[in-house]
Amino acid sequence: MAQNLSIVVVEEDRERALVIVDALREAGDYEIHVLGSRTGLARQIKALSPDVVLIDIENPSRDMLEELAIASDPMERAVAMFVDRSDEGLSDTAIEAGVSTYVVDGLQPQRLKPILDAAIARFRMFQRMRTELAETKKALEERKLIDRAKGMVMKARGVDEDEAYAILRKAAMDQGKRLADIAAALVTAAGLLS
Structure with a gap:
């Protein structure tokens, strides 16, 4: 503020x-x-x-x-x-x-300033908590997508989890995209093909 x-x-x-x-x-x-x-x-x-x-x-x-x-x-x-x-x-x-x-x-006028300060501090605290919660939810959703994409790569290529992750990570680096974006694209494409 x-x-x-x-x-x-x-x-x-x-x-x-x-x-x-x-x-x-x-x-x-x-x-x-x-x-x-x-x-x-x-x-x-x-x-x-x-x-x-x-x-x-x-x-x-x-x-x-x-x-x-x-x-x-x-x-x-x-x-x-x-x-x-x-x-x-x-x-x-x-x-x-x-x-x-x-x-x-x-x-009561004499109490107004400290009460306003407390209201602002509380608002800011809850605003930070809402932001952190949204970021945590997003990270969890991305983690689920990556795990799902890893499972698809493991099944399609016959590799273990570490290799599937390496394949997804390399694809992300090669395309200059985030790993979560590559995972989302793979999951979406697989959904269209099935």
Whole structure:
């Protein structure tokens, strides 16, 4: 995220929005946008493309909570939600919807900066975990493809596993491609021929 953070504040009450904006200005040099209506929220947030969405609501329902979280696109940015009251299970719902930080007992200006920092840190941590998980899944799928291609080479050429791997690796090097790409092409071609 950029050094000069862009923050969207979702607050329908003008007076509360001004308190939040003042607290943010005291806390740091932020680019601040206030959205006073939830109508078209997802579109507005997407257009502004902020680093953080800060939502302040008094007493959310489960549906409102999920709607706000999803509109904020928590996979793309940190989302900090401040509520005055919270029914049982709503904090779990918020976290499951991707909210980075869910604070009950309202927004207190003096606590805003550390809470935003925590939301950003948590978002970054989950972003790294999602990236690592995707890379691990991709590596596993590629490993399965390579093993399948090795089996095909072993059967077609009557060689052992090490020789089949060497044949695939040489083909990849000769063609300037990744081993996984050669394996995928072989598996696809074999599927077309059978």
